[in-house]
Amino acid sequence: MRQIEVCFSPELIHLHELQGKIVVVVDIFRATTTMVTALSNGIEEIRTFADKESCREMQSQGYLVAGERNGKTIEGFDLGNSPVAFLKKDYSGNKLAMTTTNGTLAISKSQEADEILIGAFPNLSATIQYIQQQDKDVLIHCAGWKGKFNLEDSLYAGALVKSLESTHLSEDDGAMAMKSLFEKEGHQMKQFLSQASHAKRLQNHGIEHDIDICLTLDLFNIVGKVFKGQILKKI
Numbered sequence: 001m002r003q004i005e006v007c008f009s010p011e012l013i014h015l016h017e018l019q020g021k022i023v024v025v026v027d028i029f030r031a032t033t034t035m036v037t038a039l040s041n042g043i044e045e046i047r048t049f050a051d052k053e054s055c056r057e058m059q060s061q062g063y064l065v066a067g068e069r070n071g072k073t074i075e076g077f078d079l080g081n082s083p084v085a086f087l088k089k090d091y092s093g094n095k096l097a098m099t100t101t102n103g104t105l106a107i108s109k110s111q112e113a114d115e116i117l118i119g120a121f122p123n124l125s126a127t128i129q130y131i132q133q134q135d136k137d138v139l140i141h142c143a144g145w146k147g148k149f150n151l152e153d154s155l156y157a158g159a160l161v162k163s164l165e166s167t168h169l170s171e172d173d174g175a176m177a178m179k180s181l182f183e184k185e186g187h188q189m190k191q192f193l194s195q196a197s198h199a200k201r202l203q204n205h206g207i208e209h210d211i212d213i214c215l216t217l218d219l220f221n222i223v224g225k226v227f228k229g230q231i232l233k234k235i
């Protein structure tokens with residue numbers, strides 16, 4: 001049987017074997033949710049950058065540039081890191097360059113994987129369906145917050161482990177623990193995650209509506225996948 005395991009922070013990813021696996025990168029608040037929303041609303045490809053300046057330079061190549069530092073839109077950028085902003089108009093025909101605090105770092109640290117998927121609650125079922133069709137082990141790479149464990153990415157990991165239990169064994173302690181957490185709290189996800197430190201940070205920025213999108217299941221029937229350094233959508 002295929003295996004599934006969880007890495008709770010990009011700081012711990014060196015402890016895991018990535019080769020041959022599907023790595024699902026997850027940053028519920030908000031980078032991977034924003035990416036999936038952008039792809040669902042017309043963005044044709046996303047390139048991710050660790051630093052602001054390399055990202056900003058993509059403007060001259062016709063890319064929209066999006067990103068934040070400490071949750072705030074970077075000065076001179078077209079967009080921040082808000083999924084809601086990508087629902088406000090049709091972005092068909094546009095390409096996006098993005099830099100965020102945690103999510104884009106987790107993607108760059110997953111490069112040795114056989115496949116990298118972009119995980120978020122709004123495309124959970126599509127991602128599950130795609131994984132079930134592949135004959136590969138899965139590693140869920142939680143972006144966390146500045147190197148630390150966080151509740152929302154971990155709960156997503158639990159949801160994925162639980163949903164894949166008929167096809168993927170979770171012998172890893174982290175995967176087992178998160179499955180139990182999801183079994184206990186998954187039915188009241190919004191209430192449970194409203195206590196999360198990052199949810200409180202977003203509330204302080206007055207962007208509660210982002211939280212709603214981030215915690216809504218199956219809004220989009222797409223899979224976000226990295227192909228040669230670009231994130232593209234697979235329908």
Ligand SMILES: O=C(O)[C@H](CS(=O)(=O)O)OP(=O)(O)O
Nearest residue numbers: 030031070071100101102103
């Ligand atoms: O924009 C976000 O929500 C966070 C910012 S921070 O970690 O709270 O500074 O970035 P992300 O990469 O989406 O976790």
